[in-house]
Amino acid sequence: MDMTIRINGSETPLPSDPRVSLLDLLREHLHLSGTKKGCNQGACGACTVLVDGEERILSCLALAVQYAGRSITSIEGLANGEGLHPLQQAFIEHDGFQCGYCTPGQICSAIGMAAELRRGVPSYVTDDIADGAVAFSHDEVRERMSGNVCRCGAYNGIVAAITETVREEAP
Amino acid sequence: MTPFTFARAADAPEAVRLGAAPGARYLGGGTNLVDLMRETIERPSALVDVTGLSRTIDERPDGSLLIGAAAKNTAVAEHPAVRSRYPLLSRAIVAGASAQIRNMATVGGNILQRTRCTYFYDDDGARCNKRSPGQGCDAIGGFNRIHAVLGASEACVATHPSDMCVALAALDAQVHLHGPQGARSVALTDLHRLPEDHPELDTILAPGELITAIELPALPFAVHSSYRKVRDRSSYAFALVSVAAAIDVDGGIVRDVRLALGGVAHKPWRARIAEDALKGRPATTDSFRAAAAAELADAAPLQDNAFKIGLAQRTIVAVLESLTGRQP
Numbered sequence: 001m002d003m004t005i006r007i008n009g010s011e012t013p014l015p016s017d018p019r020v021s022l023l024d025l026l027r028e029h030l031h032l033s034g035t036k037k038g039c040n041q042g043a044c045g046a047c048t049v050l051v052d053g054e055e056r057i058l059s060c061l062a063l064a065v066q067y068a069g070r071s072i073t074s075i076e077g078l079a080n081g082e083g084l085h086p087l088q089q090a091f092i093e094h095d096g097f098q099c100g101y102c103t104p105g106q107i108c109s110a111i112g113m114a115a116e117l118r119r120g121v122p123s124y125v126t127d128d129i130a131d132g133a134v135a136f137s138h139d140e141v142r143e144r145m146s147g148n149v150c151r152c153g154a155y156n157g158i159v160a161a162i163t164e165t166v167r168e169e170a171p
Numbered sequence: 172m173t174p175f176t177f178a179r180a181a182d183a184p185e186a187v188r189l190g191a192a193p194g195a196r197y198l199g200g201g202t203n204l205v206d207l208m209r210e211t212i213e214r215p216s217a218l219v220d221v222t223g224l225s226r227t228i229d230e231r232p233d234g235s236l237l238i239g240a241a242a243k244n245t246a247v248a249e250h251p252a253v254r255s256r257y258p259l260l261s262r263a264i265v266a267g268a269s270a271q272i273r274n275m276a277t278v279g280g281n282i283l284q285r286t287r288c289t290y291f292y293d294d295d296g297a298r299c300n301k302r303s304p305g306q307g308c309d310a311i312g313g314f315n316r317i318h319a320v321l322g323a324s325e326a327c328v329a330t331h332p333s334d335m336c337v338a339l340a341a342l343d344a345q346v347h348l349h350g351p352q353g354a355r356s357v358a359l360t361d362l363h364r365l366p367e368d369h370p371e372l373d374t375i376l377a378p379g380e381l382i383t384a385i386e387l388p389a390l391p392f393a394v395h396s397s398y399r400k401v402r403d404r405s406s407y408a409f410a411l412v413s414v415a416a417a418i419d420v421d422g423g424i425v426r427d428v429r430l431a432l433g434g435v436a437h438k439p440w441r442a443r444i445a446e447d448a449l450k451g452r453p454a455t456t457d458s459f460r461a462a463a464a465a466e467l468a469d470a471a472p473l474q475d476n477a478f479k480i481g482l483a484q485r486t487i488v489a490v491l492e493s494l495t496g497r498q499p
Contacts, residue, residue, distance in 0.1 A: 001179055018177035018218070021205070041206050048271055058271045061202045065177050066220060113270065121249040124265045124406065129258040130394070132251065146406035147269020 002069035007032070008077030014065055022067060023047045023059035026074055034075035034104045035059060038149075045148035048105035048112070049074045056112025058147075075104035078111075087111065090161035098152035106148045106158055113144045114166045136167055172208045179220040183349045183383050189219040191351055191379045197221045199241070199280025202272045207285065212294055212302055222277060225384065228252065234389030240279030240347075240382045244335065245270070247278060257387060259396035259415050263338035266400040269407050279382040282336055282346070282362070285373060286329035286437075287409055288318065300326045301370040316475035317411065320483075321436040321467075327370030328473060330434055331363060332409050337433035338398055340441045341415040342387050350380035359385075363438030370437070392419035392427060399490045400433070401482060410434035412483045414490045420454045428491075435470075435483055442466045445487065454495050456488065463487040 003014050007030060015025060023040070026032045026049070038046030040060045047060040050073040059072075078085040087107050090096070097103045117140075120132050125143045134140065141159050150158060180186035190197055194216030198204060207213040225239030228250050236252055247253055248264040264273065267281075290297040290310045298307040310318055310328050318328040336359065344359040362374050376382075396417035402408040413433035419426045428449045430442040445466035452458045463484035470480045 018175065019172045041209070042202060042272060045269065045271060051274075055274050056271045057275050058202070061200075061205050061272070061275065063177070063198075063201060063205060063218075066198070066201060066222070068179075109271065112274070116245075116270065119249060121245060122254065122261055122265055123270075124262065124400075126265075129261045130255045132254070143406050144270055147271050 004069070005064060005067055006071040008073060009071075014068055018063055018065045020064050021060055022049070022062040022064045022072065025064040026059060026072075032074055032076050036101055036104060038101070038105075043149070044102070044105075045109060046102050046105040048109040048148065050108050050112055054112055054115035056109050073108070075108060078107065085111075087161065087165050090165045091158070094157045094161040094164065095154065096157040096161040097150070097154050102148060102150045102152075106145070106150070109145060109148045110162045110166065113141075113162070116144070117166065138163070141166075173211065173214045173216075175208075175215050176217045177220065178217070179223055181223060183224055183381060186219055186221050186224060186381055187349055187351060187379060189217070190381060192217050195219055195379070197279070197381055199277035199283075200243070200272075200275035201280075202268070202276045203280065203284040210292060210294060212292065221279070221381065226277075236387040238278055238385045238387070240277060240384055242278050244268075244273040244276045244278065244281060247335075248273065255394070257338070257342060257390070257393050257396065259341065259393065259398045259417060260335070260338040260387075263334040263398040263400075263413075263415055266398060266410075266413070267334035278335070278385055281333055282339075282359070282382060282385075283374065283376075284333060287332045288329040289314075291329060301329060301366075304369070304371045311473065314475060315473040316478070317409070317434075318473055318476055319436050320470040320472055320476055320479045321432075321440055322365045323437065323471065324366045324368065324370070326368055327366035327437065329366070329370065329437055331373075331436065331438050333439065334398070334400060334410065334413060334433060336363070336439040337413055337431045338415040339385065339387075340439040341396075341417060341429040341431040342390060342393065343429075345386040345388070346382055347384040347386060348376070348380050349383045350377055352377065354383075356386070359439070360441045366437045373437075390417065390429070393417045393429070395419070395494055396429070397490055397494055399486055399493075401486055412479055412486050414483075414486045416487070416490045416494060418449075418454070418491060418494050420495055423453055425449045425452055425454050425458070430466075430487065432466075432483055432487075435479060442487070444468075454491075456492060456497060459488040459491040460484070 038044035196215035445462040448462035
């Protein structure tokens with residue numbers, strides 16, 4: 001079995017103890033503290049990271065060993081040198097945060113959401129499930145981002161930042 | 172978490188061989204099991220990762236659909252055959268959890284997830300017969316507005332939390348199993364148990380038995396089907412009541428109907444009483460109301476959850492009205 005994991009492009013050995021969560025591997029072992037531990041039980045979304053570039057998952061509910069051989073992107077892996085990822089820039093411009101604790105998870109989640117929209121993955125508010133396409137809308141963004149809680153209540157800015165960034169590439 | 176060993180199975184026979192070890196548990200996406208292990212409610216000594224087993228979704232010549240148990244929830248919900256032929260299943264899956272969790276969770280794991288009864292989770296502060304058999308149940312007499320109104324016992328009033336399983340129950344899904352004694356298949360409606368005197372047993376699975384696939388029989392009228400979930404907030408919450416339904420109406424008469432309820436019982440609740448009451452009857456609001464009332468006639472409320480009995484009836488009627496074009 002492959003005992004390494006790729007984190008933001010760097011090959012990294014997996015911990016020998018299988019109890020280590022992907023979140024704790026990032027924060028405690030690799031000192032990548034951008035990914036946040038909120039509830040540590042899958043209720044808040046603060047720990048959201050991306051698998052193989054665009055599949056959003058919760059790193060708190062993942063054992064690191066389950067992702068052996070896979071590629072993980074955390075918030076630290078999004079910027080291009082000094083240039084922010086477009087969503088990072090949009091969150092600044094739209095006041096998509098106050099305390100900022102949920103922000104890395106929100107941004108990773110939104111990148112995953114954009115990929116799901118491109119694939120036409122339905123949501124609970126999609127009118128016609130049988131139709132392969134999904135129309136981009138305010139309600140679709142809110143429903144699809146419901147796994148990311150913001151206790152400051154910066155939702156209007158978050159939805160605006162995502163809408164501006166994602167709408168351009170939406171079907 | 173208590174210490175455990177970790178192994179990844181390449182196929183079902185290897186998984187079953189590894190899973191036969193005392194204290195072994197199969198691991199899907201981990202969205203429920205890892206959480207329960209962190210709370211030390213589950214204390215496996217070995218985890219067998221079965222996410223490498225079949226995850227294909229195949230349309231078969233007899234019109235059935237075979238879904239590998241390692242398929243992710245999202246993969247099932249977005250599959251063209253599921254969306255077009257069994258829309259209630261797609262809609263039930265996307266009603267559950269969050270997008271991140273649906274990307275992790277497998278079909279097999281979704282079926283075997285455990286109750287979210289808060290007393291089951293409160294290892295330090297509450298008695299629970301499901302967690303510690305014979306201990307007693309603090310949900311009865313406690314805060315029980317989320318608990319069961321159908322099929323509960325004096326030992327347990329927990330509900331099954333899955334949305335997906337409610338749709339599978341309505342569809343007569345067959346669950347393919349592989350275990351130390353070989354392979355077999357059971358109806359999803361027979362897989363989960365009512366609590367009776369043994370709420371620690373969620374299902375009829377034998378020790379070491381593994382879910383390998385789900386089979387959906389052909390059901391042409393399921394193109395007219397839906398899933399509606401009523402909850403305390405509009406997204407990312409467990410069901411208070413949910414309804415999966417498919418209906419076939421010909422000349423104003425109900426030719427066939429499938430109906431199942433979530434959030435009301437220890438298992439996904441196939442509403443056969445209501446189905447029998449509807450077949451051959453006019454597809455009218457009065458028929459829907461009478462059938463819903465018959466299904467809930469034996470419901471037994473606890474202190475805080477009597478509202479579920481009326482809510483379940485109104486939701487059944489609303490879904491059937493919507494499917495038959497009686498309201499937008």
